[in-house]
Amino acid sequence: MLKFYNTLSGQLEDFRPLREGEVGIYSCGPTVWSFAQIGNFRSFIFADILRRYLEFKGFRVTHVMNITDVEDRIIARSQENGITIDEYTAQYIEALWEDFDALGCARPHVVPRATRHIPEMVNIIEQLIERSHAYKSDGSVYYRIGSFPLYGKLSKINLAGNVAGASERIDTDRYEKEDVRDFALWKAAGSPEEIAWDTSLGRGRPGWHIECSAMSMKYLGETFDIHAGGIDLVFPHHENEIAQSEGATGKPFVRYWLHAEHLKVDGETMSKSKGNYYTYRDLTALGFSPVAIRYFLLSVPYRKQLNFTLEALGGVEKTVENLQDFHARLIETRTEPGTNSILNKAVKRALEEFELGLDDDLNTSVALAAIHTLSREVNTALDNCQLREDDKREVLALIERFDSVLNIFGRVEPPMLDEEVQRLIDDRQEARRRRDWSRADAIRNDLSHRGILLEDTRDGVRWKRR
RNA sequence: GGCGGCGUAGCCAAGUGGUAAGGCAGAGGUCUGCAAAACCUUUAUUCGUCAGUUCGAUUCUGACCGCCGCCUCCA
Numbered sequence: 001m002l003k004f005y006n007t008l009s010g011q012l013e014d015f016r017p018l019r020e021g022e023v024g025i026y027s028c029g030p031t032v033w034s035f036a037q038i039g040n041f042r043s044f045i046f047a048d049i050l051r052r053y054l055e056f057k058g059f060r061v062t063h064v065m066n067i068t069d070v071e072d073r074i075i076a077r078s079q080e081n082g083i084t085i086d087e088y089t090a091q092y093i094e095a096l097w098e099d100f101d102a103l104g105c106a107r108p109h110v111v112p113r114a115t116r117h118i119p120e121m122v123n124i125i126e127q128l129i130e131r132s133h134a135y136k137s138d139g140s141v142y143y144r145i146g147s148f149p150l151y152g153k154l155s156k157i158n159l160a161g162n163v164a165g166a167s168e169r170i171d172t173d174r175y176e177k178e179d180v181r182d183f184a185l186w187k188a189a190g191s192p193e194e195i196a197w198d199t200s201l202g203r204g205r206p207g208w209h210i211e212c213s214a215m216s217m218k219y220l221g222e223t224f225d226i227h228a229g230g231i232d233l234v235f236p237h238h239e240n241e242i243a244q245s246e247g248a249t250g251k252p253f254v255r256y257w258l259h260a261e262h263l264k265v266d267g268e269t270m271s272k273s274k275g276n277y278y279t280y281r282d283l284t285a286l287g288f289s290p291v292a293i294r295y296f297l298l299s300v301p302y303r304k305q306l307n308f309t310l311e312a313l314g315g316v317e318k319t320v321e322n323l324q325d326f327h328a329r330l331i332e333t334r335t336e337p338g339t340n341s342i343l344n345k346a347v348k349r350a351l352e353e354f355e356l357g358l359d360d361d362l363n364t365s366v367a368l369a370a371i372h373t374l375s376r377e378v379n380t381a382l383d384n385c386q387l388r389e390d391d392k393r394e395v396l397a398l399i400e401r402f403d404s405v406l407n408i409f410g411r412v413e414p415p416m417l418d419e420e421v422q423r424l425i426d427d428r429q430e431a432r433r434r435r436d437w438s439r440a441d442a443i444r445n446d447l448s449h450r451g452i453l454l455e456d457t458r459d460g461v462r463w464k465r466r
Numbered sequence: 467g468g469c470g471g472c473g474u475a476g477c478c479a480a481g482u483g484g485u486a487a488g489g490c491a492g493a494g495g496u497c498u499g500c501a502a503a504a505c506c507u508u509u510a511u512u513c514g515u516c517a518g519u520u521c522g523a524u525u526c527u528g529a530c531c532g533c534c535g536c537c538u539c540c541a
Contacts, residue, residue, distance in 0.1 A: 028541070036541085043541040071539075156469060157537065183538060208539040230541030231471085237539070260541070261471070264534065299489080300479065305472060305534065312478040315490030322489090325503070357480095365480045369488040379504055383497085437499055444501080455502045462503080 002057060002359045004226075005303060007234060007257040008154055012361060017225050018255065023059045024220035025051055026254075028212065028229035028237070029111070031068040032092040033077060035279040038297065038308065039263040039270055041103060043230045045294060046260040046302040046362075048105040050228060052405045053358050064219045065108035066212060067093060070115050070205060075195050085115070085195055099280045102290040104407040112215040114206065120214040121206045122199045124248045125185045133247035137176045139188030139202050145181045148243045154257060155235035183240055185210050209240035213253075217245060227254040231261050260302045266309055283313070291324075292317040295408050301363050320408060325464075326375045327399060327409050329382065330392065334459060338388040343381055347394050350374035354402060364406070371402055417463075421452060425461055428454075 002015040017023045027047035030036050036044075044065075051063045069089040078088035100107065114121075125141055128134035133147045145151050184207035189196035196203045216224065222245070229238065238257065245253040262269075265276040283293055296316045300306045350370045357366025378395055381387040387395075403409045417425075424443050431439040444454050447463075455462040 030541075031539090040541045046541090068539095155536080181538080232536065232540055235469090235536060235538085240538085262535065262541075264472095267533065269534065295489095296478080303471085304479085307478070307534095309477070311476095312490080315478065318491090319489050322503095329503080363480075365488070369480075372488055376505080380506095383505055432499085435499070441500070453502070456498075457503075 003361055004256050004258055005361050007259050008254075010156075013256070015256065017059065018223065021058070021060055023054050023061045023226065024224040025054070025061060025063045025226045025228060026212070026216040026220055026224065027063070027065045027108070027227075028233055029065040029067050029108075030096060031071050031074070032089045032096060033071060033073040034092060035095055035281060036092075036099060037270065037277060037279050038283065038293070039230075041099070041280055041293075042263045042297045042302075042306065043228075043260045044100065044105055045103065045297045047108075047228050048407075049298055049302075049362060049364065049405060050226070050258065051108075052106060052407070053362060056358075056401070056405050062110070062220065063106075063108040064110040064112065064216060066215050067096075067111060067113045068208070068211065069093070069113045070195065071208065078195075095281075102284075103280065103294050104291065104410070110219050112219065114211040114215075117211060117215050117218070118197045118199065118206065120218050121210045122186075122201055124210060124214050124217075124244060125201060127248040128185065128244065131247060133243075134185055135178065136201075137178075139204065140184055141186035141201060142177050142182040143185050143240065143243060143247070144178060145183075145243065146179055148247055150246070151243050152239065154242055155239045157235055157239065183207065183209065183236065185244070209237055210244060212237070213241050213244040213248070216241075217249070217253075222249045222251050222253070224254060226256045226258060228258040229260070231259040234259055258302075261305045263297075264305055264307045267307055270308075278308075286310070288313055289317060289320070291408055291410060292320045295320050298364050298406065298408075299368060301361065301365060303361065323371070323375060323409060326379060328464075329462075330378065330395060330399075332459070332462070333382055333387065333392065335387055335389040335392045337390075339390040340381065340386050340388050343378065343387065343391040343395070346374060346377040347391075347398055351398060351401070358405065367402075367406065371406075374398070421447065421450070425454070425463065429461065432456075 003012045004015050005011070006013045025047070027044075027050075029044075030040055047063070047065065051061050054061045067089075070085055074085050074089060078085045081088060097107070125134060128143065129136070129141065132144070134141050134143050186201050186204050186206060188202060188204045194205075196205055216227065227238065227241075234257075242253050264270065265274075265278070268274060268276060270277050280290075280293065284290065292313060296308070296313050297306070299316070350373065353370035353373075354367045357363040357370065360366070374395070378387065378391075381391070399409055424447060428440045428443040431437075431443065447454060451466045453464050453466055455464075
């Protein structure tokens with residue numbers, strides 16, 4: 001039975017979707033003011049695993065992820081550059097998809113942008129005003145927190161306890177609010193040149209939280225199954241989404257709230273000022289492969305803080321290479337017809353453990369351990385020539401199933417060898433037959449310098465690019 | 467001040483009231499002409515510290531030390 005830890009209840013719960021066999025997921029996407037950093041990608045990869053595992057379990061999934069393309073930083077930077085916000089965000093949206101694809105994330109089925117859903121937001125705000133959950137003030141519209149008694153049910157925020165100590169962050173809204181806790185649904189335009197939309201609410205732009213209420217309900221319905229995002233979004237973002245959505249519809253908004261913990265770097269918070277801030281692009285520039293980055297980010301259950309170090313990523317690079325070598329070796333191996341019952345059992349057990357792990361609130365560590373165990377067992381069988389045709393087919397099919405969720409093996413495409421290299425390999429084989437070891441080693445060395453590694457196996461020469 | 471997460475071998479870490487998954491790195495070995503790959507063995511008498519509960523705690527409780535979040539727009 002698939003179980004998720006639901007932030008709302010604070011407990012592990014059996015997952016049962018609203019409609020048999022179907023699941024709607026809304027995951028909070030990026031604010032496209034810059035290149036996404038690896039912490040963002042941990043969240044995105046988590047959402048990707050969530051979606052893929054639900055599909056693995058046979059659900060028909062609709063995955064919606066928003067793109068926040070209007071926000072203070074975006075407005076400020078586009079103005080500095082003298083371009084529109086669409087022009088400004090276009091470059092980062094394009095980069096986002098490049099990174100997304102490279103990291104092996106399936107693109108969400110629907111990717112709504114805030115700026116394309118202003119009428120939907122205005123519509124909800126009007127409903128909120130009608131129901132006295134919101135009020136106008138100086139051209140802006142605020143949510144009246146006092147009107148929603150359940151406010152705080154997600155984040156368990158204790159408003160009384162927050163008055164005293166509080167954080168140093170201060171409220172920056174300039175307008176009159178009935179209560180300091182009230183938050184903006186609609187911000188009146190300050191000056192004529194400011195980015196704004198003319199609507200029935202007046203000229204202005206939406207507050208941050210309203211876009212997710214509007215877009216999730218538009219594509220998934222007023223009540224839907226899963227809402228996912230980073231843990232920092234629990235308060236105020238998701239708390240406010242609940243207040244807005246349930247205030248407007250009078251119906252429960254989301255059934256399961258799933259939140260991914262943060263990534264640390266060298267044991268510290270990642271921040272630009274600390275100099276430990278990495279985008280995906282920073283890591284590939286250092287020579288790390290996308291699949292290793294993906295593996296690292298998914299290797300620990302999503303609710304655990306994960307400590308990123310370059311040393312650890314270097315280790316994962318090797319792990320991933322070993323898995324891919326294993327996969328390639330399996331594909332290349334020649335087998336005799338038949339079945340080996342030992343392998344048959346190994347395959348069965350691997351699948352069981354994989355599923356047991358992921359059923360338990362997506363414990364990817366356990367799932368990966370099952371894969372490594374299988375890899376070792378199959379390698380042993382290969383060493384001992386015990387792998388038969390049926391086993392090979394079964395194991396390859398299983399790897400494909402595993403990869404439909406984790407996407408860490410990837411496709412094995414035989415890279416083209418150029419003729420000269422092939423001739424050198426042939427020459428070396430000829431030299432080896434003559435037992436001319438110095439000649440054979442010289443060729444191997446030469447190829448190694450060109451980044452081509454040779455392995456002499458029972459079935460002939462294997463080679464790979466480094 | 468309120469709410470939450472964490473501290474497990476050199477590194478990344480899973481985990482459970484019954485005596486420590488997995489990966490990387492290290493050491494030794496098998497295989498190999500030598501390598502590589504693979505496999506085998508090995509690497510925490512112990513899970514931040516100190517108490518308590520228990521037949522038994524890394525796992526529960528309390529205190530302490532250290533680290534990381536959230537408390538109005540940051541995944």
